Amino acid sequence: MVQWQFVSICVSLALYANAAPTWPSTMDELEDIMFLNTGYRAKGFSTEVTPCSFSSKGPGRITAAEWIRTAFHDMIAGVVSSTAGGMDASIMYETKALENIGTAFNSSLLNFAPFFSSRSSMADLIAMGMYTAVRSCGGPVIPIRTGRIDATRSGATAFVPQPQNSVGTFQNQFNRVGFNLSDMIAVTACGHTTGGVHAAFFPEIVPAGTAPDDFAQFDKTATFDTKIATDFLANNSTDPLVVGPSTKNTRDSDGRIFKADNNVTITSLTNPDTFRSTCARVLQKLIDVVPTSVRLTDPLIPYEAKPIALQLRLLDGGSSMAFTGEIRIRTTTRSAAQIASVQLVYRDRTGGNVCGACTIDASTEAGRANGFDDSFSFFSFASQIQANSSISSFNIAVTRTDGQQEIFDNNGAGYPVQDSIILQSPQSCIKDSASPDKKNMTIVAAVRDETATLPVNTSLVFKVARRNVPIDIPALSVESYTMSKQYTVGPYSLYALAYALNTSQALNTVFNVSAGAGASRLTDAFKLTSDLPSECCYHHAAPTPTPTFASNYQGCYIDSVSGRALNGSATNDHLTLTLANCATFCSEYSFYGLEYTYQCFCGNTLNSVLAPEYDCNMPCSGDDKEICGGPDRLSVYQNEAYIAPANPPIEGYEYKACYVDMRSARVLGPVVISDDTGLTVGECKDYCNGSRYFGTEYGRECWCGNELGPSATVAPESDCFTRCAGDRATLCGAPDRLSLYQWVDAKASRDR
Numbered sequence: 001m002v003q004w005q006f007v008s009i010c011v012s013l014a015l016y017a018n019a020a021p022t023w024p025s026t027m028d029e030l031e032d033i034m035f036l037n038t039g040y041r042a043k044g045f046s047t048e049v050t051p052c053s054f055s056s057k058g059p060g061r062i063t064a065a066e067w068i069r070t071a072f073h074d075m076i077a078g079v080v081s082s083t084a085g086g087m088d089a090s091i092m093y094e095t096k097a098l099e100n101i102g103t104a105f106n107s108s109l110l111n112f113a114p115f116f117s118s119r120s121s122m123a124d125l126i127a128m129g130m131y132t133a134v135r136s137c138g139g140p141v142i143p144i145r146t147g148r149i150d151a152t153r154s155g156a157t158a159f160v161p162q163p164q165n166s167v168g169t170f171q172n173q174f175n176r177v178g179f180n181l182s183d184m185i186a187v188t189a190c191g192h193t194t195g196g197v198h199a200a201f202f203p204e205i206v207p208a209g210t211a212p213d214d215f216a217q218f219d220k221t222a223t224f225d226t227k228i229a230t231d232f233l234a235n236n237s238t239d240p241l242v243v244g245p246s247t248k249n250t251r252d253s254d255g256r257i258f259k260a261d262n263n264v265t266i267t268s269l270t271n272p273d274t275f276r277s278t279c280a281r282v283l284q285k286l287i288d289v290v291p292t293s294v295r296l297t298d299p300l301i302p303y304e305a306k307p308i309a310l311q312l313r314l315l316d317g318g319s320s321m322a323f324t325g326e327i328r329i330r331t332t333t334r335s336a337a338q339i340a341s342v343q344l345v346y347r348d349r350t351g352g353n354v355c356g357a358c359t360i361d362a363s364t365e366a367g368r369a370n371g372f373d374d375s376f377s378f379f380s381f382a383s384q385i386q387a388n389s390s391i392s393s394f395n396i397a398v399t400r401t402d403g404q405q406e407i408f409d410n411n412g413a414g415y416p417v418q419d420s421i422i423l424q425s426p427q428s429c430i431k432d433s434a435s436p437d438k439k440n441m442t443i444v445a446a447v448r449d450e451t452a453t454l455p456v457n458t459s460l461v462f463k464v465a466r467r468n469v470p471i472d473i474p475a476l477s478v479e480s481y482t483m484s485k486q487y488t489v490g491p492y493s494l495y496a497l498a499y500a501l502n503t504s505q506a507l508n509t510v511f512n513v514s515a516g517a518g519a520s521r522l523t524d525a526f527k528l529t530s531d532l533p534s535e536c537c538y539h540h541a542a543p544t545p546t547p548t549f550a551s552n553y554q555g556c557y558i559d560s561v562s563g564r565a566l567n568g569s570a571t572n573d574h575l576t577l578t579l580a581n582c583a584t585f586c587s588e589y590s591f592y593g594l595e596y597t598y599q600c601f602c603g604n605t606l607n608s609v610l611a612p613e614y615d616c617n618m619p620c621s622g623d624d625k626e627i628c629g630g631p632d633r634l635s636v637y638q639n640e641a642y643i644a645p646a647n648p649p650i651e652g653y654e655y656k657a658c659y660v661d662m663r664s665a666r667v668l669g670p671v672v673i674s675d676d677t678g679l680t681v682g683e684c685k686d687y688c689n690g691s692r693y694f695g696t697e698y699g700r701e702c703w704c705g706n707e708l709g710p711s712a713t714v715a716p717e718s719d720c721f722t723r724c725a726g727d728r729a730t731l732c733g734a735p736d737r738l739s740l741y742q743w744v745d746a747k748a749s750r751d752r
């Protein structure tokens, strides 16, 4: 009986004001993108802006500044309390607009595109870019609320401020999106604490050849600091929108904006604390300008404990299931070194506790990751649970090295696990097809009969070309298919869909499998086609038959093409492989093993280590009731059909020993028979016509003689291991080894 010791958890939430989300949440993908910058399972969203001053795009580029500018230009083409505009990624359609001159938008959007999915809109990613760029430059945390919806066409680019606009025009443009005069001044200063102006696009402001790399920075530092304000008030600004040619052609927009309230706001921003808090407020306000129809979530904060990649998988004829995954623990407030163990304490599918202390150990640390302000450790587990009792939810118990225990219960409800419909990844796969443009994809799902509300569907979310955008930002296209019932395994029925997938989409398609419709629809969601194996078992009724382990069963062993567990003979048999057939094929070896439904391997030594038993769960091609390993997994047996080779009794002769026999020093000679297919020991004796000695070598040679060579040397008996070509149950020497027989009477006369 486990004695839980509860402790009050003092989690520092200084950075994060609101409560942790309840898992699973629509924000889960964006939470990873926000907090997993580097390390294990990192999303790497911050890579292009780390460090802040770095740009992979060439000299005179500050990617962090470009991301901030992209958010602003996307937002400003909108009207607050309108049904359209604001942060809606409409800038994807606007990069050719005169108001959006420059390469910054193209390249920022291309930075964001790989992260685009059904769980992370381009508009949310542009907002996330604001947090990431500002934080990378040492600025404050900009709270990120999610739920922005991408536009499907261009917005009102005429609203984008241009340097030559009057202050009154600027005020109108900002008022439309809810910014009053002081907020307009603040957001201009906060946005221009990093970045600058390129001569190539604004020659009236920065004439070619007047700035290094033809790029004039606003305040000479890339970091998020007050210099933009302090330099201005000291009459010492280098901002090209304050001083220089822009003052002659009224393109000195920053200078005119900063002065617009008699320097009140810009003066307040010279205080570093005020600068950070004001910038956090106005930059959040900027990214939260959305159409009235959009409801933003609470700001994202990192989970203290988050389940990762949970997967149920039906095994063994349906009597048990594998349950695998990882638990991500936030180690910002409790160090990884303080964590002694992580456990899942689970409830069965009725919410009860059939197994007593239903715990799964997850204490193996799989890796660590870091965000700007947080660190995380991942703990993995692989367990087996009974299919009949199954699982409905779990709590996470983290025991520290000092014995104290924290329980995470997902805001009270436990972390849910639905077992009504699950993806069966071993039975699913993507294979090459006859055409290089297509892959043959098979998706198999297991549905619990009692909940099998029809239809059982799979929804595929493809990345396809987006129409009417000048740059390569994909759109998502959804196709739903009804899966067809295959057969029943234990309490589950298996459903399958075969689909000809475009090869170009094989690595970036996301899919889910669902049962039922409307509110009662249950889903195993957000599976990646890139995670599917390249082989699956099409032909067999029961994918997971109940194994009946014989006494000679050795276990489920790890195997690979690069290092075979059994290194003797091997054969493939796609139609009729059974344990008995493999045993017979391997009759000359002491072990045999079966893999991946149709492969049979033989060997005399077992060069591998055991895998979890449930890894071997594929049926044999010749008998669905027998287990033939799994992918890279070998079901190994001691071979009861093994026939040990022997030196046969030969009338008038007796076996003497195994001799070393080499070209330079022959024991007998010369060779009288070389027979690759038919040699037997008896045949050799006959050929030697009563000579005192005869011997067999290399499985195929027969040697005769009346005397042994002068340097004849006895070798270890095990050296003579080669079976005779004409009688596989008998031994005929080996390479450079002779199985020597002696005439009995000769022995008698010599011994006399």
Ligand SMILES: *[C@@H]1O[C@H](CO)[C@@H](O)[C@H](O)[C@H]1NC(C)=O
Binding pocket: 095, 101, 102, 103, 104, 106, 470, 471
């Ligand atoms: C952005 O990319 C599009 C498509 O490649 C191109 O037509 C356009 O000129 C690019 N804009 C800039 C400023 O580079």
Ligand SMILES: *[C@@H]1O[C@H](CO)[C@@H](O)[C@H](O)[C@H]1NC(C)=O
Binding pocket: 180, 181, 182, 183
């Ligand atoms: C501008 O709006 C902010 C809130 O967004 C408010 O704190 C400030 O007082 C307003 N300033 C003026 C001049 O109205």
Ligand SMILES: *[C@@H]1O[C@H](CO)[C@@H](O)[C@H](O)[C@H]1NC(C)=O
Binding pocket: 232, 233, 234, 235, 259, 262, 263
């Ligand atoms: C505001 O500051 C600028 C720069 O120092 C200065 O030129 C200007 O006169 C100031 N305006 C007022 C009203 O103080």
Ligand SMILES: *[C@@H]1O[C@H](CO)[C@@H](O)[C@H](O)[C@H]1NC(C)=O
Binding pocket: 233, 234, 235
């Ligand atoms: C900057 O210049 C303005 C006008 O030329 C002047 O009023 C102000 O005092 C100057 N500020 C400083 C800090 O020199």
Ligand SMILES: *[C@@H]1O[C@H](CO)[C@@H](O)[C@H](O)[C@H]1NC(C)=O
Binding pocket: 220, 234, 236, 238
């Ligand atoms: C003006 O700025 C330069 C660098 O841009 C700096 O070296 C100098 O100290 C500044 N002068 C004042 C009065 O702040």
Ligand SMILES: *[C@@H]1O[C@H](CO)[C@@H](O)[C@H](O)[C@H]1NC(C)=O
Binding pocket: 319, 354, 386, 388, 389
């Ligand atoms: C589940 O199955 C196992 C054997 O497979 C059995 O021992 C157990 O009693 C069953 N539990 C329930 C709740 O049916």
Ligand SMILES: *[C@@H]1O[C@H](CO)[C@@H](O)[C@H](O)[C@H]1NC(C)=O
Binding pocket: 431, 432, 433, 434, 440, 498
């Ligand atoms: C791909 O699937 C089609 C339709 O199911 C089938 O006819 C074809 O033989 C498959 N090709 C390969 C290479 O498996």
Ligand SMILES: *[C@@H]1O[C@H](CO)[C@@H](O)[C@H](O)[C@H]1NC(C)=O
Binding pocket: 118, 459, 460, 461, 478, 512, 514, 523, 525, 526
């Ligand atoms: C499954 O995919 C469909 C189609 O994209 C989508 O409507 C549905 O919300 C998805 N379900 C989940 C749980 O993600």
Ligand SMILES: *[C@@H]1O[C@H](CO)[C@@H](O)[C@H](O)[C@H]1NC(C)=O
Binding pocket: 455, 457, 480, 481, 482, 516, 517, 518, 521
């Ligand atoms: C299931 O897929 C079919 C197409 O095969 C589609 O018509 C139907 O709307 C889908 N149902 C659900 C609930 O996804």
Ligand SMILES: *[C@@H]1O[C@H](CO)[C@@H](O)[C@H](O)[C@H]1NC(C)=O
Binding pocket: 462, 463, 464, 477, 502
């Ligand atoms: C697959 O490629 C073909 C040919 O390019 C295209 O017509 C089809 O729409 C693509 N399928 C999907 C799901 O994008």
Ligand SMILES: *[C@@H]1O[C@H](CO)[C@@H](O)[C@H](O)[C@H]1NC(C)=O
Binding pocket: 567, 605, 607
């Ligand atoms: C098979 O493995 C055994 C044990 O590692 C080794 O002694 C033997 O040489 C191997 N045989 C072959 C054919 O590689």
Ligand SMILES: *[C@@H]1O[C@H](CO)[C@@H](O)[C@H](O)[C@H]1NC(C)=O
Binding pocket: 672, 686, 687, 688, 689, 704
């Ligand atoms: C034994 O006799 C047979 C037939 O006479 C002959 O072909 C063979 O060469 C003889 N063997 C030896 C070793 O002399």
